[in-house]
Amino acid sequence: MATVTLKGNPINTIGTLPSTGSEAPSFSLTKGDLSSANLSDYKGKKIVLNIFPSIDTGTCAQSVRQFNKEAAELDNTVVLCISKDLPFAQARFCGAEGITNVEMLSDFKDGNFGKAYNVQFVDGPLAPLLSRSVVVLNESGKVIYTEQVQETIEEPNYKAALEALMNA
Template sequence: MVTFKGSSVKLAGKEIKVGDTAPKVELVAGDLSLKSVGGSTGKYQVINVVPSLDTGVCATQTRKFNEKAASLANTEVFVVSLDLPFAQGRFCSTEGIKNVEALSDFRNKKFGESYGVLLDGSPLDGLLTRAVFVVDPQGKVVYKEIVSEITEEPNYEGALSSIK
């Protein structure tokens, strides 16, 4: 169950479980090109999902993954939101984010639907919930956390310890 400030919220889309093949989804990068996440890439992928980089908790979450990602070998780290790529780029530039690639699901919400993290029927309706997925080099989900209270941070160590 997911809550926003204590009130229950629904998630739309297909639920992904640990052991599932991570759906390959194209998102929009800062230069408006398309970048895929999920699927087999030969590297670990940390997919850090936030409602909006314009909020304190989302900014903190992205900064912490940026800091921790610097030491990860054979790993790509992404932050996915529905923020426009221009806003994501401004945030990353201002915050000195260099180890996390910001990607936007603004065009069709395909990521939100494919990973089951699209908020449905709450004050944040239509945004993505707070979540972390770790995908192994073969494309399998090896870690999943849908943060139970959207206003709280994820378990960083839990996610990072799933990378071997």
């Protein structure tokens, strides 16, 4: 288990993020049109996995906005914003915000992404949502950077994630 906090109160996930240098676990998530997106669909690209509890919170929304802004300037890179929100809610948010440079994906069907990446909360008020985390993968699918945000209401370290991309 990994322990983070929500407004100072400890909550736990099922494990720790994949280690740097390891092969990224495969996944199947749901796109806005309800089709599937798999890790293999992005082969040959650098990938930022922006993982969060719900698009309907201020910090989660801000992380999507920030990565959308940054992603516009990245070569051969895709930013995948992942939560358990229904794809309809994700699409509504992106439409209202003019978000076009990131791809929203949902783990609502079976929760296998949250389990594979060990980011599913197992207790506390957010269980079984996903812990705010960033995982960056290189073109060959190796993990080159991870961050599980210690205090859930805080934003991730965008600069560190983007620097990992630049140095990949």
